[in-house]
Amino acid sequence: MKSPLQKTYDVVVVGGGPAGLAAALGAGEAGAEDILIVDRETEAGGILNQCIHSGFGLHHFKEELTGPEYAERFIQSVLSRQVTILTDSYVMNIAPDLHIEVISGDYGHLEVQAKSVVLAMGCRERTRGAIRTPGFRPAGVMTAGLAQKMVNMKGLLPGRRIAILGSGDIGLIMARRLMLEGCEVVGVYELMPFSNGLTRNLVQCLDDFAIPLRLSTTVAFIHGRDRVQRLTMAPVDDQLMPILNQSWQVACDTLLLSIGLIPENELSTRLRLKMDPATGGPQVTSTLETSLPGVFACGNVLHVHDLVDFVTEEALRAGRFAAEVAQGRRRPGDNISLQTGENIASCVPHSLSPDREQVVYLRVKRPLKDCVLTIGDRYEKVFRMLIPSEMIRLTLGPEILDRYFGEHLKIEVHPGEVA
């Protein structure tokens, strides 16, 4: 490891989770010499450090690893490439000229100049405030991610009898974890009429443990002055408002929230990057460059991923392109803008170029069966089933794209029938 710290770097990567690590690798592979990763935690690895279940790396390493194992492989290859990892250090601000201000436990107040920057700050969980639940404000209401951290990293349990609101993957994985820890998971309750988790997690984490999943249901009241004692649950109407006269009581001491993730974009908004309200992340070109030249984004800060393998793939590319720009090389600019149309919730990137193969990630708004996905008028693909929780990955070759020029391409899904 190079000794910290220089004044200038080719590429500075903000965040040392799987996205940041892969971006640094990609930058190294593309010939950047001086690369710095800054992470505010005491160890690199990001959220993976608390994901001790297996299921990572099936795509990238073709084997099933735990989160920390997956991270460790990347940390080792990053370190062997002479990348500097600065942990316990918080990026406070990035100026438009890519002058970066860092507060560090070991080095105090630091300033470095980057030639290009990769944003890889990950995401955070939505909390109780986001769902407006009436009732008391006792201990025992927490996000599933916090519970995961406490169970896996500190050996503590969030409670004994647990209800989970929201069917996001972290909640599902925690349902299984807590059952294995000897807790009782009374149920998973989801506001929407469909689940937000991966099918694989619904089967392996709920079905296999006989944990009930109740759709179109929410918490209408939290009882207990000091610690959660019970919940009033209620079905919701089509406006998603609780139907109070059909409510029932659930006794439990803990309510875990798994109600969504929000990209961590304070630095991006301060930089005044153009944002995409649909993803909560910056708008990017086909080289994952944001609206400010020299600033790239990848991983959960760009859009929330469900599989770390896609994070890695995306970040390797972001790092590569960032290194090229740092070395004064630029790909031709994009000339096709992508727009979301019918049934599409979000897509990344926001523009394309026909000069090379492109990867596009999409999410649908609601579950759709036997449907046709179209891009403009020349691309069609048939899907048996599309659900919002599973990101769609498409590769588009020059053979499809080079017939478009300077156009707005609309991505749409036309359902055969609504699932």
Added chain:
Amino acid sequence: MYDVIIIGGGIVGCALARELSRYRIRVALLEREVEVGFGTSKTNSGIIHAGHHAHPDTLKGQLEWIGNQMWDDLARDLNFGFSRIGELLLAMQAEDLNHLEELKKQGERKGVTGLEMWSPKRLRQEEPNLSHDILQALHAPTAGVVNPYEACFGLIECAQQNGVELFCGQPVLSITREDGGLLIHTSRQQFRGRFILNAAGVFADQVAAMVGADDFKILPRKGEEYMLDRRLQGIVTRLIFPTPTVSSKGVLIIPTVDGTIMVGPTAEDVNDREDLSTTFSGADKVFTAVRRYCPAISERDTITEFAGLRAVADSNDFVIGPSPIKGFFNVAGIQSPGLTAAPAIATYVAKMLRGEGLALDEKTDWQAKIEGPPRFALMSAEERRAAISRDPAFGRVVCRCELVTEAEVLYAIKHGARTLDGIKFRVRAGMGRCQGGFCTSRVLDLLSSTLGVPLTELTKRGRGSELFYPRDDRIAPGDGL
């Protein structure tokens, strides 16, 4: 033997403690919760009322205006946020116009300065996001906002610095009479005192009943408040009041001292003195009311909500003074504007004690000021560099949303924070957008290592609100220990 024992560490108890710390007497404050300020003083609107609202014939009416004028000095000495942003009282219907005129006259009689009627035109210029149906508004520049819990923490820190002894986690259970004083029994200890000041908030009648001095009743009146997203920051720049009704000042729009917007409170009589729940109907009332004068505010903008209990005495005024029991004084029924009036209540009570024969000689070395907690987020780049080189703990960021460092958390613990809520209210960790999602585990680690307490014993706000259970133990913490 203490000269004075204060029961209750709300804003009133803390203000009393600081006021009495000026004198060469021995003072103790006993608080039921593990930290001060965890009662009603934490859950209110944080408004320093302009001074014209309450009738001058009432005690609360007199102390409101005197108290109002004391906050500039307090905020400066104790280093907490306070801002006189002014207030607008709106007339929406013809019959409200009279009311506005009366309040203006009432204020002027009390000496409240700067009261002025604003035309719809002026109003639209100054507060363009308010409804265009408003007929007239009464502007009161003397109204301000504070962080009420910061005020409590500052007052008690100053009191302690000047010798007041603080005992938290000590609910007073009974009081017996003795020669020359009273003997107080808490769950853990006994305290002898010559004068007892009962400042126990919604429980004050129960404490008074312990000595048979309960010639009043407290009727808790609940108020729900809703904190809104930063998106709405600046939508109004002054406190917005509707024309008041008999039981309350109505639902207000409150630009807090931190710049966020809060709406509330409701006013609902409840029986349960622990009922701090928020409700669907409360939210409904708040947002229906607010939308009448500020249509851009929506319930969807809520980021967090809470409820507090006003300690309304059956006389509907403050109950301050000696009781039939020698040495036992009530400082009770401190409903709104109790926060505003608190510093005036303290000087009023001190004067009264002097009248009852307590010698109050001023200390020569009394210190009005405290250093106050450091705030990294508010420092300049230079100050930050200096802070980190002085103490590396400033280089470790604990809460990213509000930019709070380890050094600030350690300062809070040193000054009495024992719980997650205590840290949150002192340093703001956990109050930002992520509402504690990220910083909770770090804060718990710091509490645990600094206090030498295992993580499983740490609480959200005191016994019974333990946060995590040990892995093997099949018994819930706090259960039958």
